[in-house]
Amino acid sequence: MNDGRIILGIDPGTTVMGYGIITVKGNSAKMIAMGVLELHKYSDHYLKLRKIFERVIQLIETYHPDELAIEAPFYGKNVQSMLKLGRAQGVAMAAALSRAIPIFEYAPLRIKQAITGRGNASKEQVALLLKHLLNIDEIPKYLDATDGLAAAYCHFLQNQKIQNRSSVKSWKEFINKNPGRVKK
Numbered sequence: 001m002n003d004g005r006i007i008l009g010i011d012p013g014t015t016v017m018g019y020g021i022i023t024v025k026g027n028s029a030k031m032i033a034m035g036v037l038e039l040h041k042y043s044d045h046y047l048k049l050r051k052i053f054e055r056v057i058q059l060i061e062t063y064h065p066d067e068l069a070i071e072a073p074f075y076g077k078n079v080q081s082m083l084k085l086g087r088a089q090g091v092a093m094a095a096a097l098s099r100a101i102p103i104f105e106y107a108p109l110r111i112k113q114a115i116t117g118r119g120n121a122s123k124e125q126v127a128l129l130l131k132h133l134l135n136i137d138e139i140p141k142y143l144d145a146t147d148g149l150a151a152a153y154c155h156f157l158q159n160q161k162i163q164n165r166s167s168v169k170s171w172k173e174f175i176n177k178n179p180g181r182v183k184k
Contacts, residue, residue: 006032008065008096009152010056011144012073012088014048015040017055018142020149021063022134022156029156031134032063034145045084049091056095068096068103069155071111071147104155111147114154126150 004025011018020034037055039048059065070092073085093103109119115126115133127139127146130153140146 005067006063006065007067007069007152007155008056008059008063008101009069009148009150009155010089010092011071011147011151012052012085012092013039013144014045014084014088016142016144017052017088017092018144018146018148019055019059020145020152021059021065022149022152024156024159027160029134029153031136031149034136034140034149036140036142036145036148038142045087049087052088052091053095056092057098060095060099060101065101067155068093068101069151070103070105071151072105072107074108104158106151106154106158111150111154114157115150123147 004023007022007024009020009022016039017037018034019036021032022029023032037051039051042048042051070089073082073089096103106114112121112126113119115121115129118125123143123146127143130136130146130149131139133153134149
């Protein structure tokens with residue numbers, strides 16, 4: 001499909017699961033797809049988990065990602081909500097593990113910070129920045145889709161930082177390799 005890496009990002013949820021897929025070539029990322037799996041029409045929690053597993057497998061078989069970046073559950077309204085969210089995350093992770101795909105987990109604050117520079121950014125701010133960064137035509141109805149895309153893009157940025165750190169031995173070399181990032 002491509003000569004770079006493909007990253008599948010997932011924003012787990014038991015009502016709406018968001019996903020985004022990017023391709024990475026060198027220092028650039030491009031969106032391949034994003035969307036949501038709507039689960040509110042199912043009343044049985046275990047059926048929702050099965051649907052999550054099946055959709056993640058379907059995404060893996062369609063796009064052949066090299067890595068999965070997933071948002072970690074956070075304590076929101078109550079413990080029961082967090083447990084359900086953790087199950088949804090676990091099922092998505094199990095789907096990736098069943099296909100031997102490495103998993104990278106990021107806290108929501110870390111994802112927002114990577115995209116916007118602020119850990120307390122809103123979903124709308126994240127979506128608008130991703131629209132600009134990845135040349136997305138239209139922001140989707142459910143921002144869970146851009147949240148899944150944000151997990152993938154956060155992972156791309158994390159890897160880019162590691163590569164940039166390990167590939168330069170001095171500030172002078174960093175400046176020469178990154179002329180657009182440093183003002184002289």
